[in-house]
Structures are given as structure tokens and as C-alpha cells.
Amino acid sequence: MSSFKHSVFLRIYAGLVCLVALVAILAYIIVQVINYQRAQDYREQMADGVAHVISEVVARQPTPQSQEDWLADVSRVLELQLDFVPRDQLDLSRTERRRLSDGRAIVRYDASKIIGDIYTQVDGQPNVYLHMKVDKLSEVQIKMIAILVLEDLSYYPGAEQQRLEELQLYFAYPIAFKKLSDMNLDMDQISRLRTDKTQTLMLYRDSATMQGTTISVISAYTNVPNQVLVLGPVPIFNWLPFTVFAGIVLFSLFLLIMGVYFLILPLERKIGKVRQALNRVRKGDLDTRVTVEGNDEMANLGLSFNMMTEHIQRLIEAQQELTRAVSHELRTPVARVRFGMEMLTDTDDYDARISQMEMIDKDIEELNKLIDEIMTYAKLEQGTPSLHFEKVVLKNLLQQVIDETAVIKKDKNITSLLPAQDLEVEAEYRYLHRVVQNFVGNALRYSNSMVRVSGGIQDRYAFVCVEDDGQGIDEKDREKVFEAFARLDDSRTRASGGYGLGLSIVSRIAYWFGGKVEVDQSPVLGGARFTMTWPVKQSVTKTPLHKSAK
Template sequence: MSFLKHSIFLRIYTGLVCLVALVALLAYIIVQVINYQRAQDYREEMADGVAYVVSQVIARQPTPQSQLDWMMDVSRVLELPLDLVPAAKLDTSRSERRRLESNHAIVRYNAKTAVGDVYTRVEGISDAYLHIQVNKLSEVQIKMIPILILEDLVYYPGSEEQRLKELQPYFPYPLSFRNLSDLHLDMDQLSRLRMDKTQTILLYRDSATMQGTTITAVSAYTNVPNKVLVLGPVPVFNWLPFRLFAGITLFSLFMLILGVYALMRPLEHKIGKVRHALNEVRSGNLDTRVTVEGSDEVANLGLSFNMMTEHIQRLIEAQRELTRAVSHELRTPVARVRFGMEMLADTDDYDSRIKQMEMIDKDIEALNSLIDEIMTYAKLEQGTPSLHIETFALKGVLEQVLQETEVIKKDKRISSHLPAEDVMVETEYRYLHRVIQNFVGNALRYCDTTVRVSGGVKNGMAFVTVEDDGAGIPEKDREKVFEAFARLDDSRTRASGGYGLGLSIVSRIAYWFGGSVTVDQSPLLGGARFIMTWPAMRSSDHKKKSKRNKKESSI
């Protein structure tokens, strides 16, 4: 889960998958809702004409009994129940009442039983509605539709075509009289129409157009010579017509565009911040920082950018300080060398010349030492140290430093509290030796009589501690001692020697070890106590971080 949280690719990909699933579900719901309404409209459109014609024929019957008899005959032929339902028993909505008042039919469809109830108004009957229960739909019912229309046309001799125009608004498909020769019927169909004047034939057409499958009903009509009544083409209900499919597709694409924009907008915003910060840095504003939001790759990019700008600032400041300090530090030995050379030129005494040459040699050695310190500091500050990581006993490096300082401790006393032989640490031996050597050298230089060295591993963190009984370091100056060429004005004076680079080098070593270095007051001896801590064993995350820091610092 943490990888998913921090990976932009997986976050966007997962977001897209969820977005596509959501849009697909939404599109499915929309299609279902639209198709439900389309199916209801289709049922009402198909029922309108038939119900209207039936109601017109019923209204023309002379007596109520003849109306019932005719409905029974039609019900038997259609194989569909027909009856009159009292208006008081039919609870209608406003839209249904509006359709009934305009002589249109209403359809109530029960999806569970697949039964549709059709209701329409009958002229002359105000207290009841015609009810047709459609529980099945077959060719029998379809063939009966033109027969019902023809029965209605019987009441309009000579004006059948005008009557068809009056009926047309109630039918969603064309009603017309057409010449038999225009229909391109085969011989079997032509013979059926000519032999049986009550015959109705159905023509099925399946096309790849938006209209899809259609049915056309053709019925002979004796009152109009050489003409047949044609109903249709009647479109079969298509659950996914082209227009609906195109509309849902465009809607889905639009929703995906909005979703992708919503997913990419935060990323674009974050990258825009980094780009703006880069432009600011390019213009010379090194104080620019990127606001880090989240913990993904772009946030890591912003964090790396901030680290890079901080490092660049530090390098520039270090370069300026190094330039100033080096020029200042070099003046003294160079001046002494120049003075010694002048003295050599002015004296003929052999002993004086030897003495001056020895002094010049010491100054040259001091220059070499200063150059070595400067190179070491610059190498660590620029972030390109070559760390040779190895595992070794911490006690061994402490003992080596103690042995090396025996010859320079003079009348000072060094006590120690060393770790056990099996206490192992994983780091760069050479740089750790340099840290301890610097601590002990400083302690011997500024102590009164005693220096104490200790080390060990606690809670996974290795540490070395060097304390002395000298004057200590004021709290306000404890951060300053780790700055390059920094010297304090009281106890740690220039007269004690050194160039002010030792502790700054220690600070950079601690940084590259993944640890820290601090100074405070020794609770045992009362003077200064220097402590460096670092991870005793380098984890894989720490190794990756170190490699990344090297890469960023070398940019």
C-alpha cells in the first residue's frame, strides 16, 4: 500500500481504472433509465393507434349490448381480453389524464409478469375506459391491426384516404394506400392477396441503418381497386440504437476527460510549482523553495529541488568563506616565507641561514597542511567523498587513536571507557579515525590535565565521546565551532594552533555517515564534551539515501 501511495503511475492508473468503472456504471444506469422510458414511449406509441381505432368502432355500435358483443368478437380474434373498466377504479396521474383526454392510450406494463394494460377513452362513454390486456404479441395481433383499420374505413366510403390522414396522428408509422405493383412482392405473396381479400401479409426487413429491423403489414381492400393498405414500415424496438449509443459514448468520453483532468490537474499544479521555482533559481533567486505536498514522486522532486538549492547556497557561501579564509590564512605563512627569504639574502652567517631555512621549511609544511585541510573540507562540502564502507570493531579504532596520541599528550592524562571487542560498526574506517583524532587533538590542546575517551552502540546508534576538563565552550558559540575557519575569541585562540577546519570537517563526515555531531558541557570533567552519533549498521534505505544525496550534491 505504501508503494501505491507514493507511485504517481499507480495512483493515476488506479484512478483511471476506478474512473472507467464509475463511468461505465453510470453509463449503464443512464442507458437502463433511458431505455425504460423509451420502451414505455414505444409501447404507448404502438398502442395509440390500435386503441383509438377500437374505441372508434365501439363508439359507433348502436347499443351497449352490441358494443359488448363486438368487443367479445374482437377479443376472441385478437386472443386478447377487452373490457370496459369504470373510471372511478382507475387511478391516473396528471400526465395520464392528459393523454386520455386527447384520445391517446396509456400503457401500464408489469415487468415481472410481462403483461401490459392498455387504457383509452371511448366517445359517448364517460364513466368507463376501454381496457385491453396484452399478455402476448404474435403475428395474429399484428395482422389484426390493418383489419381493424379497414373495419373503421367501412364507415367512410369514398373518403378512405382522408380518413387515413385523420388516423395518422395516432400511429407512429405510415398508413397509406399503395399500388400493388410498387411493393415488389413475390408471386406467392401476390397470389395470397389476390385469392383472399381478407388476407394480411407481413414483410420483414432487416437493414444496417439506424432504423434497424422493420415490419410492414399489407392488406387487400376491395373498396379501392388495385390498391392495398400498407402499414409501416413499423420499427422493432431497438434497445441500443445508434443515436443512444453515440450519445452515451460521447457522454462517457466527456466524463473521462473531466476525470482525467481532475487526476492530472494536481500533478500539473505541482510540476508548475517546480517549474516556477526553477525559473526563479535561474534568475538568481536561490532563496526560492518548493512547497512540498504529499509523498509521491513529484513531492520527492520538490524535496530534492529544495535540497539542491540549499546545497548550492551552502556551496556558494562556503566558496566565498573559503576564498576569504584561505586568502587570510595563506598571508601569514607566505609573509613568513618572504621574510625568511629576505633574511637569507641579508645574512652570511651559516648558522643563521640554517635556522632561517628550517623556519621556511616549517612554513612550507604549514602551507601543505593547510592545503590538505582545505582539500579535505572542500571534498566533503561538495558532497563527493569516496566512502569505503566496512564492518569493524569500534574498540580497535579508539585504541589506535589513543596509541597515536601517546607521543603528543605530554603531561596530560587520557582516560578511556572503551566498548567490548564484539561491538561492531559499519562505516568508513578512515573518516571515523579522522573524527576521533580531531576530537582528542582538540581536547588535549584545550584541557587542563585530563581527557576522557569513550564509545559504544546504544539503540542501534553508534557513538564516540571525547571530554576534557578545560574551560569548555559557551553555549552561544557551540554551533559556531563547526563552521569553517571559525575560532572563538576566549579560550580557543589562534595561538593554540590549527586553521579552524577540523570541526567543520567532522561535521561533514557526520553528515555523510547519516549521523550528527554535538558539543555540550561534560558532566564528569566540566569542560567541553564532543559527541558524534551515527547508525551502527547501515540499512538499505539509508544506503539508497546516501547514494541519492551524492547524486544531488554532485549536480
């Protein structure tokens, strides 16, 4: 149960479920807001034309009393309340004022009472608004719209078509004169329109187009035979059904969740394999490896895990090897110190005691050097050292090592092939100095008479090289010389010098420099040739040019 509790994938799935719920709630709110705004726009569009026609007819009445009488007559026919409302009774918004000034209507709908109040201006009536209260919409009221349009057209004899075009600006649906023969009517409907000039028909059309169900109102036109006034088609408002919308949203989110699940499932399995491998490593099985598949991030994670396991395994093996080698290396100087102490207690000769004390001091100094070498090797082998790459004048560094080793070269000759003074490379100064110093020390130890030091840049890689004229190193032993405590002469006396750690330290320095170290045969001197190469440009933050490089 705890594994599920802390599973990142379980949190992802739970987050997706919460997202679905949130989207469903937002979808409901959005649908309600959209539906409300769509319904309000629909009401205003349907009311604009009717309100404009009524206000025009009212404005043409000669007296205020005749206006009142006309409104009363229409109210009885339409079964609607039509009257005047003082302007100061209405608190209008900016949008409502703009609509009224444009000759449009405003609609205030009370959803709880299912009543709509329509207001519009009447020319010549600056103090009142024409008001219509609509609580229902019947067939009579719909047909009455065509009758009102015809009454308005009666004031424009001979210019009915032009007037109709003016009225079209206020109607959200088409209004036009059409030939009766062009109408898709049955014989009974055509006969009724021809015989009764006051006849008005209402047609329903159910279409699969975006308009859906529509209504058309057809009224006989007495002035022109075989021609009728057609209003529509008027689309019936369709509420955006929330159940359908929500169903689509939920189904889409379900598909999204399933898609995310099947996309994450392989990732979860790969992480599970890495977790199982980690558990095996924790139990001590360092031979555990993860199968790397593909080139994605999980493949990189598996590759990193394998590299980490190999590194841990190598560190443990190196630690065991180091422990065995250190115990062997420490025995000789410790035994000599013990022997010297016994000699001190067994002799009263002052000169002999001084000689033994000097030998003991040399053995202690050798122990200190051995410990320093071991600490340096362990630091480079077991973790990332603190490297501070800087620009180094390679010629100055090589010359400095040559000058330092001049006191121990004895009768041997050191030649050099140094780069130009302005050639700079990026390196950790003290570690690069250690590499060259080790190369030169080994060359002096095993050469016959000649050592050559060189360095430079080739193909964006810097290099330092030290050659000698000694016996060289057999090809089969060239990898072995870079192992810790490896000495090919198998001598572990003070006369041989060194502890077998120098070249191993050089190998690790080359690794942390991002380069490599190699040994082969010198084509010029015939002995061994040690070369270390590394990138001229390092990715680590650089420091200013080393001031001590002389």
C-alpha cells in the first residue's frame, strides 16, 4: 500500500482524474454562460425587427390618443401587453443606450417568471419608451409580424420594395417578396393564398444544416398578384445541450487519460526495472545491470545506472587492491624502522646511533611520501577531485619541470622541443605539473643517457610527451604500467625508487582532464614514449592565467 502511496504515477493518474472533474465543472459553467448569452442575443435579434415596425406604425398615428388606441387594439389581437413607459423609470446600461440610439430593441428576460420585457424608442416621443411584455409566443403572434410589416408597407405605395430593403436592416432573418410559383407549397396552401388575400401561413422546416428547425411566415400581398411576402426562414433557438457537451468532454478526457496511461506505462515499467536493479545492488549484487533499450531518457538513466554500478564495483575492487598493496608497501619501511630502533638499543657507539637515527628519519620520510601518494591516488580514484582549470603557458610549465629535475639528472642529458611562448592550454596547473614531473622522473630513472621533453597542440587537443633511450616497455606490459603499485622490475627496494603509484595517478589525472595517457616506443630515441592528451578547451569555469608559470 505504501508503494502506491508514494508512486509518482499514481499521483499523475489522480491528478488526471482531478483534471477531468475540474474540466467538467468548468465546462458546465462555460456552457451555461454561453447558452445565456446566445439566448439573449437571439431574443434581441428576433425583437429588433418587430419592435421597429411597431414603433414606426405608432409614430405615424396622428394623435397620442390614437397611438394609445392602436396599441390597445394590437394588444388584444396579440394577447400581449403594449404600452408606454416613462424613460426615467429605466436604469439603462451603456450597451442598452447604444442599442436604443441605433433604433434597436433591448430585452430584459426574467427566467424565474419566463417573461421578457422589450423596450424601443418611438419617433416624436422623447419622454417614453414603447414597452412590450411577452410571456408566451403563439402562432397568432408569429403571423402578426407579417401583418405588421404589410401595414408598414401600406404607407409606401409604389415603393414597397425599397421600404422592404430598409426594414431588412432591422431583421435578423430574410424578408422579401417572392413569386407564389417559386414557393414549395402544396395545392391547398396555394389556393388559400390566392382566394383569401388576408391569409397568412406558417411553415415549419426541419433541416440537417446548421440552422436546424426553421419557421417561415408567408402572407398574401394584395398589390401584386401571384406574389407573397415571405419572412424567414427564422431559425428556432437551440440550447446547447449540456449533457451532450459534457459527454463529449468526458469522453475526450477519458481517451486522453487512456492515451497518457499507455504512454506512461512503458516508462513505469522501465523505472520499475531500475528500482529492482537498485534493490539487488543494495543487497550486494554488484554484477546487476539494466537492459538498455532505445535512446530516450530512460535509456540514458539505465546507462547511467550501469556506469554507476561499474564504477562502484571498480572502486571496491580498487579499494581491496589498494588495501593489499598498502599493507605490503608499509611493511618494508616499518620493518626498517623497527630494526633501526633495535640497533639503537643494542649499541653505545655514538656515531652508529647517529647513523641509525638518520636511516630511521629517511624511512619515516619515505612513509610520509608513500602516504601522500596513496592519498593522491585515492582522491583521484574514488571521486571527482576539485579541479580549477585555468589558462597555462605550456612552454613555461615544461621548462619549469626541466629546471626542477636538473639537480637529479646526474650524467643524463635532457633535451626539449618546446612550443611557442604564446601557446596556452586549459588545465589544472598542479596536476599537469605532476604529470610532466612523473614522466620526466621515470624517464631519468630508466634511460641510458638521453631524455626528450615536448608539448603542443594537435587537432584541438593539447599534449605533453616525454621520451627516453632506455629499454622501453614490452607491448604486453604497456597497460599494466598504469595500474596501482605495478612495477615491471618487481623490485620493491629503496634503490629502485617509487611505489608503483605514479603512472596510476597520471592515468586518473588524464581521465579527469577528459583525455588519455598512452605509452609506446619512441621513434627517435628508441626507448619508452609517454604521452598525455586532453582537450584544449574545458567545459569547467576557467580562472585567470597562472602567474607562477615562468
